Amino acid sequence: MQPPDFYDVAELERIAVTRWTSGLRSFIQGGAGNGSGVRANRLAQAKWSLRARVLVDVSTIDTSTTVLGVPVDVPIMIAPSGLHTLVLPEGEIATARGARAANTVIVLSSGTGRSIEDVTGTGADVWFQFYWGSYRGQVRELVELAGESGCRALCLTADMPVPPLLGPEFRDGQAGVAHGRPLYLPPRGQYAVTGIWDHDHRLTWRDLAWLRGVADRHQGNHDG
């Protein structure tokens, strides 16, 4: 097996940032508000470690598992993040190829810079992340499109009923990527000007029944 070009994720991050503008760095690495969420996430993650066991036959290992019934080769999935095209023109197509090679799931952001069909066309197992705005017709259309394009599951982002706090890093990040065009979302910086936010403030768990009804009718040939 070839050793990777980097030693761990922190080293990969150090290599990557040298290729980015400062605006792009703020968008990808920065948090909203005062950054306390990012700090808390890093601290929480540092508490995890692999438990070493000795004198165990490791000549063949199996890291596969299942996520909501879907088999994956590694217990790692790709979380949704917008506009991979800012980093590489191929954008989410390249990310999906990586997911496919690792035989795991990519959760495609509705802020993708590449079309859903281009991404599912890689043959990767694609789940689709979306926000639920005030216009139900738009939600329905997007969910239908995701199903018809071959996404196997939906991931609703429900933790942003109000726009994030505009801390300095967030403002830099938004300005730095203002040229990026997410395909199925209004540009993220828009609400700072218009006040329009794509989350229906009235949403509750009960609304998921409606969503399930729409999604079930548009599964296409997929199981999800």
Ligand SMILES: Cc1cc2nc3c(=O)[nH]c(=O)nc-3n(C[C@H](O)[C@H](O)[C@H](O)COP(=O)(O)O)c2cc1C
């Ligand atoms: C640059 C960036 C873009 C993101 N874009 C999205 C998005 O479009 N949709 C979404 O639901 N979450 C998005 N997220 C949130 C991530 O999916 C994830 O929930 C968050 O980063 C917390 O996980 P972490 O602690 O592993 O980073 C984004 C995060 C980052 C850093």
